[in-house]
Amino acid sequence: MPEHFETEGYGRRDVLKLALAGAAALAVPATTPARAAAVKTSARIVIAGAGAAGLAMANRLSAMLDGASITLIDGRRPHYYQPGFTLVGAGLKPASYVVSGTASYVPRGAEWLEEAVAEIDADGNRVVTASGRQVPYDFLVVATGLTLDYGAIEGMDVGLIGKDGIGSVYAGPEAAAATYAAMARFAETGGVGLFGRPAGEMKCAGAPLKYTFLTEDTLSRMGNRGSSELIYAAHNDSLFGVPIVAEKLRMLFAERGIQTAKSHVMRAIDPARRIITYDTPDGSKELGYDFAHVVPPMRAPEAVRNSALPWQTGPWAADGWVEADRATLRHPRYANVFAVGDVAGVPKGKTAASVKWQVPVVADQLVAAISGTPSDSAYNGYTSCPLITRVGRAMLIEFDYDNNLVPSFPGVIAPLEELWISWVMKETALKPTYYAMLRGKA
Amino acid sequence: MQELDPMVFFSVFQEMLGLWLWLILALAAFGLAAFVYALVRDGGLVSRRFVWAQLAGVAGGFVAIIFMWWITNSSPADIGGAIDVVLVLAIWIGGFLGWTILAYGVLALAARGSAAVERPGALGSSFGT
Structure with missing residues (x-):
């Protein structure tokens, strides 16, 4: 197993150093806590x-x-x-x-x-x-x-995560770990990987894309990219709600050989036959898989x-x-x-x-x-998505209600560029910033 | 981007490093204090000691970069743009300065009695006060 995919121990996190601190403070632009x-x-x-x-x-x-x-x-x-x-x-x-x-x-x-x-x-x-x-x-x-509505997908159950080539990082920490176990098995053999997102509103719409990229990266590092086919089922004609980001993703998918199945909304899964059924404008369509990352409808x-x-x-x-x-x-x-x-x-x-x-x-x-x-x-409408494109690189995408890119560091950290600095922020600084936010200090 | 506040930076560091934040701050304070103490005591930089400290600093810069790659599960292959090169350089410079000052301070304290012997030298005179 490549070093990149080792499970990180506490030692690494416990010995973070001051050099990270600069990146830390940059990671998520801060608001001023109430002082009045x-x-x-x-x-x-x-x-x-x-x-x-x-x-x-x-x-x-x-x-x-x-x-x-x-x-x-x-x-x-x-x-x-x-x-x-x-x-x-x-x-x-x-x-x-x-x-x-x-x-x-x-x-x-x-x-x-x-x-x-x-x-x-x-x-x-x-x-x-x-x-x-x-x-x-x-x-x-x-x-x-x-609420994660796994039940809305016919044949799907949270208990299936980690089995029969089914993954879903959403259902909790253990489910996320089980998803990696299933993805790692897939990366050892290759085959067909299916990804996608639900049609309705969802948490961080970048996450299903990240996971597609991460699976592709894992396959490549394992040397099995050539024996695999990756398909991302988009719920409509676009990969992302922000047009300029969608175009960048289209180019990255083409570069990485990830296919897109447009207007495919997952309706059912058959774990025994390893088949997912999608609703498409042309009626039902079935696709077989060796690994599937299931993103449940959310409500x-x-x-x-x-x-x-x-x-x-x-x-x-x-x-x-x-x-x-x-x-x-x-x-x-x-x-x-x-x-x-x-x-x-x-x-x-x-x-x-x-x-x-x-x-x-x-x-x-x-x-x-x-x-x-x-x-x-x-x-x-500000939101941010450190869109991981491989282990070690990410795009720090920030946008608002009007689909404008609103980079925190304009001219310094390009939002549509795959950068190590964006990855470093995601890896080291976002979690502490998040916890500072919970405590009302950021 | 909303307003930045120094206390927010500090809160983030606290969340990130926990007790390590205080240990690192203490080490930095110790290094800086020892460095300043040596400067005052010796009336300037001692050239030989400073060269050794800078050599430690050079190594410290590389250690800092390697450490950063290690804890972030990444490698030099992940450098994707100019800002990444700037970050690598910044980390190196940070490591270099930190280690140089710390090493100089430690060497100065270790060589308490022999400062007068070490003092003469080109660097000492040009950097001295």
Whole structure:
């Protein structure tokens, strides 16, 4: 096995040095933490969900408010650093790399109810937990994240990940590690690899592409690229929602010999026969595979879908994404409700980088609502994707609602160039920046 | 790009390095203090010692680059553009300066009694105060 694919031990991470620090600070442009005097209030703020968005929100609000009752509701104790899932899935990091504990990020002064959100009663201004406990609020921040709907793919089950050539880095740290095991077996033999993405809104739309590139790279390093065929099933006619990035990806795919099957949406998988069925404009189409990276359809969690909060019409209504103003992330029908993170029904923006940009805006807007003063704080749709193209190189792609590239280091780090510096940032600096964000310090 | 704040940099370093941040800062402070102490004590740079320290610095620069490749699962083959070359040079310079200062300080402390003997030399006079 090439050295690049060794599972990284703790030693490496534990001995990071100052030279990394420069890259670290550059990795994700930082926002200024709240420094102004805390606003006195007795408002009851409920944050539904204690993932990246919920925790970052709780920390920022607790620094900006004095006397507020802040309650996080989430039943999950482990916290997953999801941007690391592709690295685990590529065999570069162990599963433990992405795991920490929710409790360590809950700010002092905030309460964490370790229960799942069962119901959101927006008209009654209360959240009901799985045990039936009613939690009233003056302000609600919906940060529940999303649900991976593996069941929507006929024949697919989370338990299949790692078996019969099936991988999926999304289902958690162990699933990501099992995905690498399956991918590594494939890389030893070669064959047909199928990749793709669901048709609806999803987390980081770059991740399925990254995983395709990483598999291609692994095959090449194993010397089995020549005996393999890689096909990326795009849900529409384009590889990526941002046209200029899509063109670059088209060129890279051509250069790397990765085929594209356009307008192919996965409908079913048959693990026994190793066949995936796609819906295409020309009807059903079957493709055989030796390795398949399955990306499940994603939708809002049931408690959100069943509430009055989702979009009632339009492209985000069917999957239950929370209706929100795209600049303020405030609910247009329920003025005391905000949405942040994956569950927010706004274009793009289901990444940790989006969270980093959304949280200060929502915090400003919420505090402004409490203090009765207007805020001009607005989210421009910023999101970022360090698009790994091989182990050792990535493209640092940043864009906004309008598909503009918004590079943090214009003229220095080219967004559409495969660079080592972008890889170094992804490997060393993004995780610490992410954790600093959770603590409200970045 | 939003505003940058020095405290954010520090928070990121803390998350990245944990206890190592303080150890590295302590080592850097020690190296710098020893270096400055030696300069003041000896009334300038001691040429022979400085040459040895620079040799250690040259090696330190390469160690820094190799270390960076090692911890990031990458290699020289991953250099993809001009900025990558700049990064490699920056890492080398960082390693060089750090090791040179540290090595000079350590050598100076080790050679406490013999400073007067080592002092004369071309570099000493040109760099001296």
